[in-house]
Amino acid sequence: MVDDEPDAKELFRQNFRREIRKGVYVFDFAQSGMEALGLLEGEDAPEVILVLSDINMPGMTGVELLEQIKQKWPDIPVFMITAYGDATTEGTVREKGAENFLTKPVDFPALKEKLSELITESGV
Numbered sequence: 001m002v003d004d005e006p007d008a009k010e011l012f013r014q015n016f017r018r019e020i021r022k023g024v025y026v027f028d029f030a031q032s033g034m035e036a037l038g039l040l041e042g043e044d045a046p047e048v049i050l051v052l053s054d055i056n057m058p059g060m061t062g063v064e065l066l067e068q069i070k071q072k073w074p075d076i077p078v079f080m081i082t083a084y085g086d087a088t089t090e091g092t093v094r095e096k097g098a099e100n101f102l103t104k105p106v107d108f109p110a111l112k113e114k115l116s117e118l119i120t121e122s123g124v
């Protein structure tokens with residue numbers, strides 16, 4: 001989960017409280033694209049089944065992060081999240097390989113549904 005807003009981390013922790021407690025999902029949080037890439041490239045890199053990334057971030061944008069991820073790890077699905085959910089942005093990120101496009105405020109039941117589908121499809 002990549003978002004420059006510190007509150008996003010707590011929001012996800014709260015909404016996935018049960019799943020996190022049960023060990024269904026494990027989240028790693030990064031506050032910038034560079035931090036996310038550092039996590040993915042690190043020696044003790046987690047086994048990432050999905051990257052959820054905000055689009056509007058200072059420094060590397062979510063779209064730039066998406067490009068880097070798809071170049072280096074084409075198999076990792078990426079869901080983009082933005083407060084400005086216009087069709088042009090959605091078209092751009094889908095063209096660049098994003099599997100999903102979500103708008104803020106995040107619809108957590110819908111996100112959980114998409115996550116279940118992803119896991120069922122990939123057999124993780």
Ligand SMILES: [Mg+2]
Pocket residue numbers: 003004005054055056057
């Ligand atoms: Mg942001």
